[in-house]
Amino acid sequence: MVAAPGARINVTADTRINHLVRAIESAPGSSVVLVVRGSAPVLEAAANVKLLQFYAERSGKELRVDTDQPQLRAFLAEYGIRSAEDAAEIPREPVAVKPRGFRPRWYHLAAVPLLIIGLGYLAYYAPEPVRITIVPQVRPFSDEFLVPLADLATTELKVSFTVTDELAASGRTSEPLAAARGSVVLINDTPQAVKVPKGTLVATAGGQTFATLDAVTVPARVTEYFHEIPVGIRAGQAEVRVEAVEKGTHGNIAAHRIVNVVGFAELKAVNPEPITGGRDRELTVVTQADHDLLRERLEKLAAGRAESELNLVVPTDQIVLAPLLSWDLSDVQLQPDPGQQAGIVQGKAVVTAVAPCVAAEVLAQQAGRLVETQLQPLPMQVNNLAVQVKTVLAEGIVCQVSGQLVSHISTGELAALIAGRPINQASSLLSAQPGVESFEIDAGKRNKLPRNQQYIQVQVISEPEVVALQ
Missing domain, CATH: 2.40.30 (Elongation Factor Tu (Ef-tu); domain 3)
Structure with missing residues (x-):
């Protein structure tokens, strides 16, 4: 696919680098064409070209050049700025392959009458079951629990990774250009x-x-x-x-x-x-302030990525205790040095992050025991139990335990209770059962439930059970 034409910016002998950077950043589209007719000193310095490439890539644009100067065109091509006349390659769309469809055989057709006969027999002789849908009472549960560290076995997790960053040099100096x-x-x-x-x-x-x-x-x-x-x-x-x-x-x-x-x-x-x-040209140089700022940015990157990097290597059955995380920055490289001419300052450092971790199963078990102790007298079960570490203290881990308390309903006992009873009497018995929020009886044309519990299907609709409290 050939890219749509982008914005065109005229570059003259008086164009300054900062004005050109702002024009590229504010230009619409995904490509920018630099139109040069005559002298353009701002594009004759390698530092300026690298600076323009940096800001163009940061704003998601591709730089091209349209010039009548072969030397300038060749110079910019060395830094990846191609001529606007170059054509992009047109990718070829893949050809989809149609799968072969199902081809029935003779024995497939022979089985159809047998299947129809079997279904008809079942429909005529087998009694239609009664379906009863019950919605149990559900209420949210959330509480804080302190899990003592003495009850948890922790291990040390360590990871090393590299952070990189760059910024535009802020120093300015001038160099004589023309007499x-x-x-x-x-x-x-x-x-x-x-x-x-x-x-x-x-x-x-x-x-x-x-x-x-x-x-x-x-x-x-x-x-x-x-x-x-x-x-x-x-x-x-x-x-x-x-x-x-x-x-x-x-x-x-x-x-x-x-x-x-x-x-x-x-x-x-x-x-x-x-x-x-007589003319001077402005040059960009690296300052000590650039180094200090870049180091601060590397430290922020290290702090922001330390926990995520640990989570990438932590075993699936472990939980990182992020509040106890620590990290160290080493092998810091900042280039170029202060005073050198450059448009971009690049930094790299090695980060070592360390944090204790605890088995998720162990923490969940300890939290579950605390919940079980608190709810022991109640005929309830807790669904979707979630354990979240809030604070790590010297004496233990403060966890926020949340879930749903669902009334425990025995489907077998309910089926035995209402079997053989009239529909209105069964409805009264279901309404009086503790923990039943609502129910629906689908008995068709019957006015009485079957005596055989096998033909009474009781379904409890609730969230999937995660932890059951006996």
């Missing part, structure tokens, strides 16, 4: 022309330097005439392109800040327009 460029006018107030080679430095009053990008000759000063009468002197001038020696935004300066030419005392320099274009 500022502009033009400078060189001024010669001497009678001789001056040749200025390529790479000559011009500087501001504060010492910030720029290098010329071309060789240039600055003409000598000339005398200006009006009708062959000298009226003034004009200095020679030449314009040349310059670039900041140091990359980054530090090289961006306002107009008229450049004042001299290094190594040419006879020349002056001035930039009539601002020199711009």
Whole structure:
């Protein structure tokens, strides 16, 4: 199946990594196409690409790229971001195999008449039984019991497991990316022309330097005439392109800040327009706070998984005493180290969890004995007995024991009591029986019950019995 087209996000030279992350997270659909036309510095750093992949996977999206730059396309492919032109494989649906149906044989057909004759004989000669349905009285039961630890044999259960987690690095730093460029006018107030080679430095009053990008000759000063009468002197001038020696935004300066030419005392320099274009790029670095936070998260994972990991290895007939559980964190690995450039900080640790456990049968037996002792005089049975550990104390385990108290009804005694009696008399006897909530007699057209108890079917409808108290 070919995935439906996803959202398309334009990436330009001014796109910042944090803006791009938010755009990917908020984009609809399961895939995002990064459209690049021209320069995109934010996608030229491996750390940024890994960071985008992390947030895309976390939000359940697949990143693709649509660019006219082959080098950028190949660079992103190394990190798993394929071109949007790539087609997904189309899986083939499995072919269902129809099972063969039942094929009757001759002896199957021969048995049908015999079966009809037998059923007719039973229907004609056998008496139809009377069905009596009884609903016993049921009331909920719940109480707390303290099971002494001295009466329970416990064993130690130990398990080791690994927890991993990762988070985005929070540190920020900048790195010079592009040098500022502009033009400078060189001024010669001497009678001789001056040749200025390529790479000559011009500087501001504060010492910030720029290098010329071309060789240039600055003409000598000339005398200006009006009708062959000298009226003034004009200095020679030449314009040349310059670039900041140091990359980054530090090289961006306002107009008229450049004042001299290094190594040419006879020349002056001035930039009539601002020199711009210097750019920095923001980098993500790991901090100590990232390590501290990641360790706390590993500890929370260990605390949250300790009981579940013990329950995975505990025998089916054992109960883990979770309140007495303890765990220890060891072999903690946090990478990369603080100060290193990275978008993601990864952590791993080994957790050892230990807890005592008790046999579920032993605990249930002890709790059942306590319930039996409390309900001994009553003609009742308890169904769906559930034992839940509430608190573990020094003297024992506090258990919440709950279930349903059901009146004990003997079906044989009831059948013997009402056999051969009229329906109305049997109804009165059933209503007077202790523990009977309601009943229903299905006797068909009869007005009297059979004398033979074999044809009186008494059914008690209640929850399945779990623990019976004799």
